[in-house]
Amino acid sequence: MIPVLVGLLYAIVAIMVIYTIRHYLFTLNRLFGRHRQPYVDIGAAAWPRVAILIPCHNEEKVIGHMLDFLLACDYPAEQLVLIPIDDRSTDGTRGILEEYAGRFPGRIRPFLRSGGKGGKAAALRDASEHAAGIDAPIHLVFDADYLPGRGLIKQLVAPFFDPEVGAVMGRVVPLNVSRSLLTRLLDLERTGGYQVDQQARMNLGLVPQYGGTVGGVRRSALLAVGGWREDTLAEDTDMTFRLVLAGWEVAYQNRSECYEEVPETWPSRIAQIKRWAKGHNQAMRRHWWALLKRPPHLRRRASLDGLLLLGVYAVGPLLMLGWGVALALYYLGVQLAAGLAAIFAVAMYSTLGNFAAFFEVAAGARLDGSRGRVKLLPFLIVGFLVSLVAVTWAGVTQIATVWRRGPRTWEKTVRHRGPGAPVPEGKES
Amino acid sequence: MPWSAGRLGTTILLGVGGFAGYGALLPWLGRFWGLLFDLGATFLGLPVELGAQRLTFPAGAGLDLPGLSVVTPLPDARVLGIAALATLGVLLASFLLPQRFIPLRYFLRLLVVVQATAILFFWQSPDPFPYRIADHVFVLLTAGLVVMGLVPLALGLTLHVFDLAFWRKLLLTVLIIAHLAVFVPLNVLVHVWLLLNATAVVMPMLFLVFGLLLNVFVFVAFYGWGLSWRSDSERQELPLPMSAG
Numbered sequence: 211m212i213p214v215l216v217g218l219l220y221a222i223v224a225i226m227v228i229y230t231i232r233h234y235l236f237t238l239n240r241l242f243g244r245h246r247q248p249y250v251d252i253g254a255a256a257w258p259r260v261a262i263l264i265p266c267h268n269e270e271k272v273i274g275h276m277l278d279f280l281l282a283c284d285y286p287a288e289q290l291v292l293i294p295i296d297d298r299s300t301d302g303t304r305g306i307l308e309e310y311a312g313r314f315p316g317r318i319r320p321f322l323r324s325g326g327k328g329g330k331a332a333a334l335r336d337a338s339e340h341a342a343g344i345d346a347p348i349h350l351v352f353d354a355d356y357l358p359g360r361g362l363i364k365q366l367v368a369p370f371f372d373p374e375v376g377a378v379m380g381r382v383v384p385l386n387v388s389r390s391l392l393t394r395l396l397d398l399e400r401t402g403g404y405q406v407d408q409q410a411r412m413n414l415g416l417v418p419q420y421g422g423t424v425g426g427v428r429r430s431a432l433l434a435v436g437g438w439r440e441d442t443l444a445e446d447t448d449m450t451f452r453l454v455l456a457g458w459e460v461a462y463q464n465r466s467e468c469y470e471e472v473p474e475t476w477p478s479r480i481a482q483i484k485r486w487a488k489g490h491n492q493a494m495r496r497h498w499w500a501l502l503k504r505p506p507h508l509r510r511r512a513s514l515d516g517l518l519l520l521g522v523y524a525v526g527p528l529l530m531l532g533w534g535v536a537l538a539l540y541y542l543g544v545q546l547a548a549g550l551a552a553i554f555a556v557a558m559y560s561t562l563g564n565f566a567a568f569f570e571v572a573a574g575a576r577l578d579g580s581r582g583r584v585k586l587l588p589f590l591i592v593g594f595l596v597s598l599v600a601v602t603w604a605g606v607t608q609i610a611t612v613w614r615r616g617p618r619t620w621e622k623t624v625r626h627r628g629p630g631a632p633v634p635e636g637k638e639s
Numbered sequence: 640m641p642w643s644a645g646r647l648g649t650t651i652l653l654g655v656g657g658f659a660g661y662g663a664l665l666p667w668l669g670r671f672w673g674l675l676f677d678l679g680a681t682f683l684g685l686p687v688e689l690g691a692q693r694l695t696f697p698a699g700a701g702l703d704l705p706g707l708s709v710v711t712p713l714p715d716a717r718v719l720g721i722a723a724l725a726t727l728g729v730l731l732a733s734f735l736l737p738q739r740f741i742p743l744r745y746f747l748r749l750l751v752v753v754q755a756t757a758i759l760f761f762w763q764s765p766d767p768f769p770y771r772i773a774d775h776v777f778v779l780l781t782a783g784l785v786v787m788g789l790v791p792l793a794l795g796l797t798l799h800v801f802d803l804a805f806w807r808k809l810l811l812t813v814l815i816i817a818h819l820a821v822f823v824p825l826n827v828l829v830h831v832w833l834l835l836n837a838t839a840v841v842m843p844m845l846f847l848v849f850g851l852l853l854n855v856f857v858f859v860a861f862y863g864w865g866l867s868w869r870s871d872s873e874r875q876e877l878p879l880p881m882s883a884g
Binding site for chain 2: 234241242475536540542568572576582583584585596599
């Protein structure tokens with residue numbers, strides 16, 4: 211019994227150590243490595259036609275702002291078509307879209323869904339087919355609560371001049387940072403995730419993730435991999451890996467910032483991260499074997515990083531299992547039997563291992579030039595604890611209900627901004 | 640971020656030198672902890688006999704850590720009943736907390752899970768509880784020593800690489816080690832007080848949740864504070880104050 215538990219604990223710790231090393235490598239790369247942003251200087255070009263898809267389900271609070279900001283972008287108006295997708299909203303979203311379409315004929319072409327499968331992925335799939343008539347080689351996607359800056363569309367389209375790029379991802383920056391401790395913590399997490407994680411993956415030629423918003427795909431690449439899948443909760447992760455496995459590059463643009471509204475309440479945050487975890491785990495189940503087999507065009511390190519990226523939401527349940535095993539071993543008296551070396555190892559792992567994520571976030575905040583935020587670092591444990599429980603619960607329920615294939619519905623994040631709310635300072639379109 | 644030979648030098652100096660300096664101070668640290676144990680045990684009125692426990696390093700060197708001789712009280716049925724009721728109370732309280740306290744809810748439930756396993760162990764296990772208070776004290780003090788020794792190295796990797804003034808880096812290193820030098824033995828003494836009053840039924844929770852992890856959070860808190868300081872280059876770019884005249 212004890213050898214089995216010890217072996218299991220070693221295996222779990224080994225996986226954690228791999229993720230820890232990854233965190234350190236990414237952070238050190240961002241601090242001292244060559245910053246790779248090959249498309250950032252493209253300012254003038256023959257800009258291609260672009261369709262911007264904005265999936266909406268009960269978005270009356272925010273969709274007006276979003277459309278105003280997109281209309282104010284400096285992308286040539288004749289090359290830009292906005293396609294807000296209303297998927298069975300029961301609030302005033304549809305009316306707002308029709309009103310905008312009337313004011314901007316040709317520039318805003320709402321796609322109104324009343325049937326078919328529910329959910330963002332299904333809405334995107336149908337809207338992409340609808341957008342075929344527009345003949346736009348680039349499809350950008352934004353969630354309805356985002357506030358893109360004037361130059362953002364050009365920045366996101368620029369990488370597509372590289373014929374190998376199949377998808378582009380910009381940087382998500384929280385807008386409502388000062389609302390609560392939670393929003394401040396999410397701001398720190400996003401900083402670590404984008405400023406450090408995503409950019410380091412871009413620098414190192416690994417797999418930056420297309421995140422489903424503030425980004426887009428090349429239509430030919432989308433068609434080549436079979437379009438958006440309807441049966442997934444994370445169509446973004448799924449698309450990232452289908453593109454990468456098919457030989458396309460995903461480009462991350464750190465300077466292409468777009469403002470989003472992060473969850474302001476814990477239940478909303480928990481629902482969000484559960485959805486991400488389930489979707490990510492789905493993608494892991496679908497793509498891990500293909501990544502492990504590694505198609506010839508994919509570099510070994512990209513394949514390994516892809517596997518680690520896919521497994522990131524499995525780490526939570528694994529960590530919980532590790533704690534359970536450690537607790538069992540404690541009662542079995544293994545801690546003393548293992549002696550001083552074990553105490554040293556546990557202390558070292560607890561210090562350096564646990565600290566890797568804090569280092570990443572702190573480095574990201576310093577790189578952003580906003581060092582005051584780093585004082586909140588110890589409070590991140592609050593967010594980590596909630597995420598850990600939520601992600602574990604999501605994983606467990608996913609396994610328990612693996613045979614159940616119910617209809618996909620919208621699982622969206624609660625919006626807090628009102629339609630008449632003033633646009634936050636410094637974010638004016 | 641630009642790197643410089645000077646920063647590399649100070650990183651190595653503070654990392655390796657800090658570790659070596661800490662090693663040189665260990666015998667004094669052992670005596671300081673002995674003194675703190677003496678004062679703390681008197682202050683808390685702990686009915687313990689103080690002594691020393693030898694920590695032997697692989698190279699043959701060693702260090703005397705404070706130890707104590709005391710019978711570890713084990714829970715009887717009455718104590719287990721009280722512990723079970725208290726645990727149930729905490730669980731119920733976690734459900735009554737408003738939604739904005741969800742992190743606290745989760746933390747309380749984590750404590751409930753750990754405490755429930757302890758109650759179950761003492762209630763049902765045919766094997767004796769494998770730890771005594773002296774073991775608990777020794778392991779936590781040793782783990783504290785390791786964390787303190789890792790401070791210069793961890794900061795070398797994660798803080799000294801930033802463009803901060805040398806004196807700030809040195810100050811932060813000294814502050815963290817000094818804080819832990821006081822915090823670790825006092826925390827252990829509080830554990831001992833709790834164990835003597837609440838019996839060994841709380842030992843697993845104290846060990847797993849309120850032991851080593853607290854040291855790590857002390858480190859993280861200081862680190863966050865240190866990284867919020869102005870960098871050396873920022874400091875040099877500050878505009879000169881306007882002349883009042």
